[in-house]
Amino acid sequence: MANKPLLEMKQVGVQFGGLKAVSNINLEIYENELVGLIGPNGAGKTTIFNLLTGVYPPTEGEIRLQGESIVKLPPYKITQKGISRTFQNIRLFKELTVLDNVKAAYHSLAKHSILSSVFRLPSHFSGEKEIEEKAVSFLKIFNLDSKKDELAKNLPYGQQRRLEIARALAANPKLLLLDEPAAGMNPKETQELMELIRFIQREFHLSILLIEHDMPLVMGICQRIIVLDHGQKIAEGSPEEVRNDKRVIEAYLGEEVVS
Numbered sequence: 001m002a003n004k005p006l007l008e009m010k011q012v013g014v015q016f017g018g019l020k021a022v023s024n025i026n027l028e029i030y031e032n033e034l035v036g037l038i039g040p041n042g043a044g045k046t047t048i049f050n051l052l053t054g055v056y057p058p059t060e061g062e063i064r065l066q067g068e069s070i071v072k073l074p075p076y077k078i079t080q081k082g083i084s085r086t087f088q089n090i091r092l093f094k095e096l097t098v099l100d101n102v103k104a105a106y107h108s109l110a111k112h113s114i115l116s117s118v119f120r121l122p123s124h125f126s127g128e129k130e131i132e133e134k135a136v137s138f139l140k141i142f143n144l145d146s147k148k149d150e151l152a153k154n155l156p157y158g159q160q161r162r163l164e165i166a167r168a169l170a171a172n173p174k175l176l177l178l179d180e181p182a183a184g185m186n187p188k189e190t191q192e193l194m195e196l197i198r199f200i201q202r203e204f205h206l207s208i209l210l211i212e213h214d215m216p217l218v219m220g221i222c223q224r225i226i227v228l229d230h231g232q233k234i235a236e237g238s239p240e241e242v243r244n245d246k247r248v249i250e251a252y253l254g255e256e257v258v259s
């Protein structure tokens with residue numbers, strides 16, 4: 001594990017009206033780590049993703065990516081700096097093709113200028129071709145290249161989830177946030193997806209923060225697990241440590257997981 005964390009949250013809290021959705025969150029994610037974020041419904045997991053991606057600013061505390069504060073940055077800047085995500089409820093461009101969904105991620109980061117696109121300069125076309133090739137290469141990883149010309153809305157559910165991850169990955173993140181990526185998938189699809197997540201983590205040297213309710217699955221693939229309850233971090237450690245933590249068992253896991 002590297003000495004300096006890729007991501008740091010220090011005493012972060014956010015309040016909506018009278019409700020403290022999360023409070024006093026301290027967490028660190030290091031390079032190349034696959035970390036699980038678990039907890040009961042309403043514990044604050046998605047709120048942490050929304051704080052990390054600039055959907056709303058924290059009411060207190062600090063968030064740093066590679067030592068640099070990101071709390072005042074708009075979401076697109078945070079994506080450019082290296083945090084991208086998927087959503088609990090899939091958010092694809094449903095009326096666009098599978099390929100265009102992935103290309104959209106590249107366009108937000110592409111080096112060629114708007115002027116070259118408007119005037120259709122040669123640099124625009126080489127940029128466009130490069131983007132298309134890269135997008136197809138991502139679709140191949142997710143076994144979606146044969147579907148590239150289909151509209152996103154026509155893909156089966158499991159494939160839409162994979163496409164969303166492909167799009168997030170195309171933004172070239174250092175940290176990828178996955179919000180229940182296996183929700184709605186059958187056990188076989190879930191298993192395949194988890195192998196894919198591990199593969200992309202190694203292949204792209206990514207850090208991944210994963211929200212997932214399927215405990216055997218989280219315990220099986222994550223190096224470290226952070227547990228939330230009522231907006232607070234109640235435990236953190238290896239799957240083994242978390243599985244045997246009394247507070248975690250009481251708040252979330254129940255006796256059957258331990259036995």
Ligand SMILES: Nc1ncnc2c1ncn2[C@@H]1O[C@H](COP(=O)(O)OP(=O)(O)OP(=O)(O)O)[C@@H](O)[C@H]1O
Pocket residue numbers: 016019020021022039040041042043044045046047048088
């Ligand atoms: N924008 C918002 N405005 C008001 N309350 C919010 C907002 N976002 C989240 N909350 C509240 O904050 C708390 C934490 O919600 P959050 O969605 O982060 O939980 P979660 O752990 O992701 O739950 P789940 O597993 O059900 O997705 C809940 O009480 C929720 O109602």
